Amino acid sequence: MARRRSGHPKRKNAVKIVGAEFFKVFLPKFSSHQLLIPPDFFENFGRTIKEKVILKNIDGKTWYVDVKGTPNGVFLQNGWQEFVDYHGLKVGEFLVFRYEGSYTFMVKIFGTNGCKKETFESKIIAACVKSEEETDEETKPKQTSRKRGRTEHSDRFGEVNEVEVDSPSNQKTARDPKLLVPLD
Structure with missing residues (x-):
């Protein structure tokens, strides 16, 4: 182990667990059925990570997703596909995972335009409000x-x-x- 000038052993960049973040670029060929957690991020958990984690989107909706260790790394698996389908993830979209404690990750999704992507649920609510406004306009007595x-x-x-x-x-x-x- 290399030593610093102060005499203390050099350590990897340790990140605080709660609030730690990592990002992934969504590539359907590699990440539509499972998602590799970056090895350096996973090392911060040591052996304490459970077999299931919770993914939470910006609307507060949650998904329980299995975590599976393989010789190729640690992956999000069962439940990940539902998360992908719900958000309609497309190639090149950017996902930021922020650990909030209690095995829960807040996931923010950014489109290929660089802007935060609205969730499917938000789009439905916006469409319903717009539809109601249009209906109100049509039914107003003239x-x-x-x-x-x-x-x-x-x-x-x-x-x-x-x-x-x-x-x-x-x-x-x-x-x-x-x-x-x-x-x-």
């Missing part, structure tokens, strides 16, 4: 030129008590209290 809608306001706190709405088929009165915020 005012006719015959008559304008009338709104009665309460003087106190700008509360709406009653709203008349014109519709092509008939005239309706909606009783849906809403709060109006004064802009002064």
Whole structure:
């Protein structure tokens, strides 16, 4: 072992376990069914790593993934494929694994454009919100030129008590209290 000038043995760059990170570039040919944990990262755990770890995405969703030691290294295996499928990982995407303790890794995924990739769940939520907004626009009653809608306001706190709405088929009165915020 090489000695430093101070007389202490030279050690490998030891990283603090909690908060330690490693990255992988996703290459389907090599990492769609299993993922090699970098040997230097794994050495930090010694023999304390369990047979299962938890992968957590930025939305907090978790996957239980088997850890398997082989002569070729330590791999994430059973459960890894589900993680890959859920996130729709594509060639060249960049994954950052951050150890949070208790055998849990937070995984951030970056697309080939260098930006953090939204999870599938986030995309669904965004699509649903957009769809609801579009539906709301389509179902809003259109005012006719015959008559304008009338709104009665309460003087106190700008509360709406009653709203008349014109519709092509008939005239309706909606009783849906809403709060109006004064802009002064």
